[in-house]
Amino acid sequence: MTQTGMFSESTRKPTRSTGPRYLPPNLRSPQNGNAAFLDAGAPEFTPSRFYSPQPARTTRGRGRGRGPRYTPRRNPNWEDEKFDELEVVDDTLEEVKVPNNLDAYEDIPVQVSGDNIPPPVKTFAEIDLGDCLKQNIRRCNYIKPTPIQRHAISIAVAGRDLMACAQTGSGKTAAFCFPIICGVLKHPLTVARRGGGGSGLACPFALILAPTRELSCQIYEEAKKFAYMTGVQIAVAYGGTPIYQQLRRLEKGVDILVATPGRLVDMVERAKVSLGMIKYLALDEADRMLDMGFEPQIRKIVEQMDMPPPGTRQTMLFSATFPDEIQRLASDFLSDYVFLAVGRVGSSTDLIVQKVELVQEMDKRNHLLDLLHSQRSNATPHSKHFLTLVFVETKKGANELERWLSRNGFPAIAMHGDKVQMEREQALRSFKSGATPILVATDVASRGLDIPHVAHVINFDMPKNIDDYVHRIGRTGRAGKCGLATAFFSDKNLPLAKSLTELMKESKQEVPSWLSQHAENYSAGTGSAGGWGRHGRGDFGGYDFRKDTASSSTYNNAYAVPAIDGYYAASAASVNVPYGYTYGYGSIVASGWD
DNA sequence: AAAAAAG
Structure with a gap:
């Protein structure tokens, strides 16, 4: 049964014109030397x-x-x-409340579709993430979740598969790391991750894949911060560097493995890593991971090695863009998933x-x-x-x-x-x-x-x-x-x-x-005929491709501007949306973490 | 006709 409805949440308005300039929470840490530019x-x-x-x-x-x-x-x-140098931050800004009927153009819409959608949360506190993780969230100076986090964390902690589309810099890494770390903590720590007691075969609980080496590094570094003092073991695997150190790290046991595809395949083929225990699979930049060059490798990892099938693992796909032909491919990896889109333009x-x-x-x-x-x-x-x-x-x-x-x-x-x-x-x-x-x-x-x-x-x-x-x-x-x-x-x-x-x-x-x-x-025709670029329709991935078959034309009419997210809530707000929720937000707090 | 990802 598909849920429908429309909700508006109270919003916070960033103050730009007067008073101290707004500084996102994650930049407020005294340890964060990079905040200096906001002098x-x-x-x-x-x-x-x-x-x-x-x-x-x-x-x-x-x-x-x-x-x-x-x-x-x-x-x-x-x-x-x-x-x-550190920015002087006026913390009271956090408390500024703005009425719900804020100018629609100020709103960042969040669209969620799927069956039995777990409701979003307003704070980190109301999710059962465990004390350790919550303490780390505070240490990282995350005050309140961004819209993608409010929805994605709730959905993921409820155990649901997820396809999430949120703009660059809006906190996607945390959105999939928190539920994964939380999930690892809920499982009793077995010796499996230590390779069945020294067998040299690492069996991670969670796998995070990314399209470039530098990005895997970045995710790894973030994940380590989130997992600080939790006992959750994180390792990274990518090419271009000797494999031995990475293997030695794996021998010490790993719960969460962050990897690029090539090195991971290498490790699995050398029987140094087994995907048989994977309970969480996250693809960052998922549309890139499934584009022409990458798809075979990803399919190999997800479908042709020892990874548990959809439904027995939890799969989360994240990107700022999600063309519908890629959504179609991606749905092979998912089971009864929730689609989530946060305005990209916003x-x-x-x-x-x-x-x-x-x-x-x-x-x-x-x-x-x-x-x-x-x-x-x-x-x-x-x-x-x-x-x-x-x-x-x-x-x-x-x-x-x-x-x-x-x-x-x-x-x-x-x-x-x-x-x-x-x-x-x-x-x-x-x-x-x-x-x-x-x-x-x-x-x-x-x-x-x-x-x-x-x-x-x-x-x-x-x-x-x-x-x-x-x-x-x-x-x-x-x-x-x-x-x-x-x-x-x-x-x-x-x-x-x-x-x-x-x-x-x-x-x-x-x-x-x-x-x-x-x-x-030059109306560019449609689709990719004649080249490897995709031009034309302008469907920028801000909607669930399933709606094309799942619903009547009423639905499409509701999205006069379906493509570029940012502002379609303005029009959607006055019409019925028969396949999912549309939420309105004030400008979100960009967290600096993708 | 490109970049990326194993060595």
């Missing part, structure tokens, strides 16, 4: 100040091989400013100002230099420390652009999958620390990575599909901070015009008229 006395970051557009030039005096050679070094200005993305500039391929480099010069000359004492993340299409292109920028006075470093793991991690560290404030990356860095202080994401080469664009720009505008995203749009990108226009409209961005024009002219 209370500093002028607030505004994209317009950070960047003023300049016309593209077709020629420029700087040629290849001219200009000073770049030697990596620490940014000399970096140490002037303390990077670990909190995270409406803090990101999106610019699109028409640039010919051959002019891109000079245009980038113009942009960076402009950014540099507009820099305030604070914004000069902000980081810029430049996305390119190819690994070769990343190397070339790194070289070009470095030679032209902009310390940059490249990160891509052809570098050895040490170099990749070094590049990321150097970027995070500010030593190299520009990172030129392929899509290896587009998903999930939480890099504080990225104020500007530049799509030097546009991605082939709109979902990747969403993930890329989601590297900025995190944790309630503003961000700027600039796209270099060239002739090559015409197929993306329509979906990009739709996305920008839904996130209340100014769409250049030339882009709207292209969107109309």
Whole structure:
């Protein structure tokens, strides 16, 4: 029996205009040195100040091989400013209550569909997570759950399978880690995880899969914090590094294994890991994990090794985007699952100002230099420390652009999958620390990575599909901070015009008229014919694909703007939704954890 | 025609 209904919950309003600036709970820890950029006395970051557009030039005096050679070094200005000062936070902001009938556009909708949906919680306290875990949640300075956490944790703790779609930076990691840790704690600690008493076969209770090595590392680090002093054993397995240390760690016993697919398969085939005891399976960036390149490997792990079948394990899939053809694949892994969607455009993305500039391929480099010069000359004492993340299409292109920028006075470093793991991690560290404030990356860095202080994401080469664009720009505008995203749009990108226009409209961005024009002219057909990008329909994953078959057209009519989540609650609020709940929220608290 | 993920 499908539940239907519509609920509105009391909302909190973030205060932006007056008083101390709002700081998300997770950044309030005195140990969190990265909170420094939010220095209370500093002028607030505004994209317009950070960047003023300049016309593209077709020629420029700087040629290849001219200009000073770049030697990596620490940014000399970096140490002037303390990077670990703390924000003054007015805690009473937490208590500000706003009436339910808040302007609908302020609301972040949460849509839940499925059978017998466990109701959401309002606080961590009301869920039986166990004292240890709750203490860690407090230690991490999580005050209140974000919308994705309110719903997902409740659903997961109730033992239900889950497909969850929530915007970048909204706390997805915690949303699946808490229930998993809680579940592990509820099981008596057996010797199974120790490989049946020293047999060397690790039998984790929970498996978390992620698409890149760096992301597995990040999840592992987060999970360790959440599991601090609980006795829950966590290990990580990914490639590019000798397997021996990872195996030695596994021999000590593991409850939760965080892994990338290739290394995990290797370990299972070497009979070092058994998936036979898995009770929890979580896929982060699940749509990526099931795309063309990854799907066979994931199917192998989930369906062709010794993993218990759906229904006997609990499966949770998370991503910011969930195209319906991927939902269809994913449903193979799930049993009687709940679909949960939190507006993608809402909190995270409406803090990101999106610019699109028409640039010919051959002019891109000079245009980038113009942009960076402009950014540099507009820099305030604070914004000069902000980081810029430049996305390119190819690994070769990343190397070339790194070289070009470095030679032209902009310390940059490249990160891509052809570098050895040490170099990749070094590049990321150097970027995070500010030593190299520009990172030129392929899509290896587009998903999930939480890099504080990225104020500007530049799509030097546009991605082939709109979902990747969403993930890329989601590297900025995190944790309630503003961000700027600039796209270099060239002739090559015409197929993306329509979906990009739709996305920008839904996130209340100014769409250049030339882009709207292209969107109309080039209607991109539908689907992926002719390439590996998906264009067209603009279904950005904010709804449950099951509704297509589960319900009448009334349902679809209820979603005049089904695609880009953020604001459809405004229209859905006045109509009946026959397949699930729609909740309204005030702007959510971005937690900084994906 | 790409990136990622095992070595």
